[in-house]
Amino acid sequence: MQRQKMSQRVESDTAEVTSVDPRLQQMLNQSIRDQLNQSLSQVSDGERQLLLKQSVLQLTENIIHNNCSHDEWVDLYSETHQHLMSSYREADLSEEEKNQSNIIKTGLVMSVEYSTGTFNDIYRVNAFIRGAYQAINNKENQETIHIVYPACGPFAPLLIPLISYVQQKNINNKIKISLIDIQPGAIKALDQLINDLGVREYIHELECMDIMDYNPGFKIDILILEAMQHGITREGHLFFARHLAQFMTEDSILLPEEITVNAYAGICQTEFATQWDDQDRTHSSLQNEQTRGYRQHIGKVITLTLKNIKDATTVSLGESIELIEGDIVTIPVDIGSDKALLLFTTITVFNNEKISEYDSGITQPIYMPSVCMNFKPKAPQPDDLLVKSGDNIRFYYKMDATPGFLPVKA
Template sequence: MKKSNEPSQTWGEKRQLSSVDPSLERLFNQSLRSQLTRQLKGDAFASSSVLIKHCCSVVETLLAKTQTHEQLVAVFADFSESLLELYQELALPEEEVTHSYVNATGLVMAVKDAVSTVNDIYRVKAFIRGLDKVLSKVEGQSQEPLHLVYPACGPFAPLVLPLLCYVNAHTRYQRPLKITLIDIQPGAKKVLERTVESLGLDTDNIEILCMDVMEYKPSVPIDILVIEAMQHGLSKEGHMSFMRHLATFLADDAYLLPNEIVVEALLTVPQREFVDQWKEQERSHSSFINEQIRAERISLGTIFTLNITTLKQLAIMPLGDGFDLIEANQVTIPHNVEDMSKRILLLSAKLFVDDEEVIDQYDSGITHPLADMSVCIDFKPKASEPDDLLVKGGDKLKFYYKLCGMPGFLPTLA
């Protein structure tokens, strides 16, 4: 049963809001069907040279000073199709493709779902550009190998491997790299090994590990940590647990990508935020946010900031049985808001990959605002749930982050 402040028609009932361009989704499905047909007929798949060509085209477009969305879609379509052919050619057993589960730190995605993340254009763009700037910055400082670690990287490691392929083809940097790719899924490891080989990369300098990130203990410090293991609102996956674990292995001058994650709490009318705002749009992006609807939001402020400095200062509250809470910030619910009973609490994460590359609201699936329907402001739900939190104007909300198999923020009355 719906709570009284839910919209009469949710976005999900109309269509699924996505930051992925719909043409890429259609091409993805078309490519899968085509490759299945070719596999059944025993036809040959695309060569390594074709994959490298498409990969270099993607990176060249991403690194350009300006590019249109249409240009990005075009190059990503070719690259994605080549990667999917590689994935299909492996013919992984069903259990290695479809198996997803929840472990002690959060959701482990099925390989079949993880392969599509390469089409999250603006997430890939921000990380590739940010990593390119880091590698340019450290060039010439030393000839010692840089240790780059990418945990929970998925089957294609899309935030790192495309740039490595481009660098290899264009000899952009001379400083050697030691790469460690980590994923817990056996199927992902098999795809990664084939991808690295097909991209023409030096396998002697790339270590691919199939293991829980929480068990990884590098023999040398981590110079560059590329990590994105979360869903919207910094929820569901093990990003925070991974960060806490890997922090002890960071070099003193390590680079963290993203450099900072900021989570904001805001109040909004869901009908306006999720339905009215996107009626005329085929996809989501921060540039499409309706300014009038943005102005209707009530910002409660930042509830959490994650960077190298705050990572070392986290206030941990152990609750036993491996369940910990991280203390976050406190906000105040405003008084005398006329339509408050119609509003819901949203948690919105924004990723600063570096000072210039930002993944903003709605740019990616990981930055879609997350609705917390447990917080009921100035109304009592007709069908209450055990975790409902009844709040009124003037109350203070204190947030904690749950480190467990269902990670995410827990609002409480202060």
């Protein structure tokens, strides 16, 4: 196997096909033109806010009650995103507030401008809003439902559309929400959106701070947390979950309820390139059955639930690195030397609301180039892990500025 060529091919091909429908970007470009024309014709704040509320209500009603076709979802999301971006521009962020990104001790902090596009991850947003709706209904007998949403970004897309729906339908006044983000621009834009949607009465806190410094003076009833990229990498999801879990009890709800990562052996060319040749996006329903057949399941790497997060076994390596112990897997005896180690993530948000592999940017499979199964690389790297059939691998989750999985021989 020539790992370098395979890695280069994977990077070039996966950059072309993602879970986000390219039509959404095209529609956004057109909406910018439309909004420019609207601004020149001086649309009033009242008209702009009304269009935003109507669009959010229509989208959320469909998410909760209907099973739309993909094309219908694209149209709904495109329209709502257009109005969200109109609110975003009203916040009048500086260039620094919009474009600054950082690597901090818990991982990547995305720029606010980039974060505005995550709303278009249709099946991720659908699953979380449905899950949040069910979780809130699960707590309907409580006097107050405290919801915390860290790393919420400028739109808080996994909750704010639902809160606007609840407000417009006047169906729940028990909700108190804490929204936290480290980016000043995100909080500034979100404050504008809260004002535009008229949902201020539901907001308990709107805090610009490091989530690791957040200490609520109440029990968290529902925690909505999604701060990761594919393979639970790069961002601070597990840092935040471990910190906030101390403020949750057995009857608290973590959304997502469960994240499972499984290791597979697969052929990168077919997995990341060939099976998508005739597609303009990825989705679990569009997978090629032949490609599925090439995969060999190696084993479960980790399962994350609220209980597992609280009970996790950890290894400390100095002050800056902590490892969370995952599971042990065995390299199959019939694996050959032409397959790469791939990690597949599936997410259960709540009850039956799931995000399967390829449905979202956060469930795209991730290639582990350092694990060389039954071959010696022609261009060795310092972190190569040479393993053969029958060997055991334990996965650790690395908690540092570049979070992700670290496989070691067991």
